[in-house]
Amino acid sequence: MKLKSTTIAAAATFPAVSALAVIRLTGPETFSIMDRVFSFHNRSRTAMSAPAAALSLGLIHDGDTSIDEVFAAFFHSPSSYTGEDMAEITCHGSPFITRRILGLLVSNGAVPAGPGDFTRRAFINGKMDLPQAEAVSALTCARSDETLKLALNQLFGSEKEPLEKIRLNLINAVALVEAQLDFEHGDSLEKEEIIKWINYTSADIGRLLRGARKASVIKNGVKITIAGSPNTGKSSLLNALLGRDRAIVADLPGTTRDTIEEEIIIDSIPFLLSDTAGLRLSNDPAENEGIKRSKASISSADAVIFTVDSSTPLSAEDAAAYAEISGRPHVVAMNKSDLKAAFSAEGAKKYLRITSPVITVSAKNGSNINLLTKSLKDIIISSGGIDSSSDPVVSEARHTAALEKALMELKRASDIVEKGGALETAAEHLKYASNGIAEITGEIASSDVLDAVFKNFCVGK
Ligand SMILES: Nc1nc2c(ncn2[C@@H]2O[C@H](COP(=O)(O)OP(=O)(O)OP(=O)(O)O)[C@@H](O)[C@H]2O)c(=O)[nH]1
Ligand SMILES: [Mg+2]
Structure with a gap:
């Protein structure tokens, strides 16, 4: 493949006020453009003769107008990131200065770079293969x-x-x-x-x-939906898992409408938790929209936490809600264990015909929340999401x-x-x-x- 003949320039740092910003330049005209806009404090130097891959202090100027005192580093082809002649300017981190220097480079012959252009050139010039180029993006x-x-x-x-x-x-x-x-x-x-x-x-x-x-x-996380009939403590459970007061908790059934999403990390794996509207038949249009969203969240989840309120007898509403999730990988959280139990785990298993693990928890006092997270991890492992026998290459x-x-x-x-x-x-x-x-x-x-x-x-x- 042929080397590109243009010289491109771009800021490598985000345009926000910061201590420093970096501007990069690559291509055949790099050194001649730099000699026009950068004067070394050590006056005997030029872009070509400056020590390679080292910082040289000097002044960026637009003709007679000084713009910034900067460090410039010069890299000679092929010993550079892109394989071409390259320069990196470390200037003061004002977005105005960065824009001004970039404008100056462009008016001296550089072309503004597009996304990934530097790494694309590195690939084209044989400095890296495509997976390595992608790894650069993954690193960022x-x-x-x-x-x-x-x-x-x-x-x-x-x-x-x-x-x-x-x-x-x-x-x-x-x-x-x-x-x-x-x-x-x-x-x-x-x-x-x-x-x-x-x-x-x-x-x-x-x-x-x-x-x-x-x-x-590892990269994208696993999606966990908390679902169940109203008032069983889904929002309380989300808060308990997060360790902070994120979702509104109230005694009134039908409190949560919009799906609430938050992330927790368990053993280095991101778990994306969704608290959803309680599943029931309702005449309220807003609640029904919430329930529609709950169902969508359930169907796209990697696993579901199904909540029941262990302090009140199970009802046909719980059974109908369970029918919505039973086809998905799930764990049942028998919540409110701090209160007197109205049924046992065995009773729940029989009534709802549960085949998954049932864990007695209390969102209120935090009891067994760690068992719940462990169980979630086990479910993800058993559904093939984390195969401990194969390394992620x-x-x-x-x-x-x-x-x-x-x-x-x-x-x-x-x-x-x-x-x-x-x-x-x-x-x-x-x-x-x-x-x-x-x-x-x-x-x-x-x-x-x-x-x-x-x-x-x-x-x-
Ligand atoms: N004692 C006790 N009360 C709890 C527990 N978890 C939740 N509650 C109470 O149960 C009620 C409902 O809790 P929420 O977390 O709002 O329940 P929800 O399932 O999100 O309810 P909806 O959003 O309406 O579907 C609130 O009064 C909570 O304080 C618990 O572990 N123990
Ligand atoms: Mg709720």
Whole structure:
């Protein structure tokens, strides 16, 4: 691929008043533009002769007008982030100064950069592969130790080896299939060998996909909906889980209308909790809208906490509410255990035909709230969200989609081989699978794929 000939500039920091701001410049005109707008305090220096990758103090000026005293760093192609000549200006963190310097760079020949343009150039110039470029974006979004670890592993190339192994196995399988094409009906021993390679590769992809589900949980969190009939203590439970007074709690059934969403971290996993309107038949249009939202929240949840009020007998209303959630992964919270119980856990299990865990809790005094969170984690594990046996190596949705597609192509190929179908078609499917893997690493990268990858980057990254 060809180097871009323009020189681009952008602020790499957010435009807010701060101590410092950073402006970056990359491309063939970088040094000549800098020599026009930056004068070194050490007057013997120029952009070319300044020590590389070190800070030089000087003045940014627009002709005779001084703009700011700044540090400038110069990087020579190919030893820079983008692989091109680059400069970084660290100025005072006034959005006005940043805009003024950027305007100056543009009037001296630079072009304003778009989102991800610096990293896109780094990829095009072979400084990193596509997963590493994506890891750069993931790093800027890291919000916990776990997401940071995922992004760093990806940046250091953790996907390279397993993907390369899959691709080599696929090449092997294609070679075996093509060798068979010379025989009219194929040798059954060779066919077994082909199937063996396909299965072997499918297993490797399956392992990566299981890890990817875990990565998705770490990155995106799990969605937990608190549902049940009115007044059972859903909002109180949300507050107890959060450890603060977030939702309105009142004795009046039908208090919560809008769904309230908050996040808690349990063992490094973000749990997105939704408190919902109590499920019942109502004539109130606003309450009915709330109930509609409760149902939508239940159907999109990874797991549900179903609440019942253990101090009053269970009713047909509870049974109807339970029917709404029983098809989803769930745990039952028998709330208000600080009050005299009107029924036992066994009684609730019988009455509602509960098959999931039932936990006696009190949102009021906090009793067993820790058991409830543990149970939630167990549910997510047992529903396949966190597979402790597979490490999260792949964490980008784009990679997961490509792996799923490759797995489908492998299945098609193996079906054809098994049923004695056209081996040419089987080879085609194996090649599609192999191309899918090459798309992940960026060996095959259309500009559509690159646009999709870089559009979510920040400007200046
Ligand atoms: N004693 C006791 N009272 C509780 C407990 N949890 C909730 N309550 C009370 O039960 C009533 C209803 O609590 P909420 O948390 O508003 O119940 P809800 O399920 O959100 O109710 P809706 O939003 O109306 O569906 C309030 O008076 C709470 O103080 C508990 O663990 N013990
Ligand atoms: Mg409520």
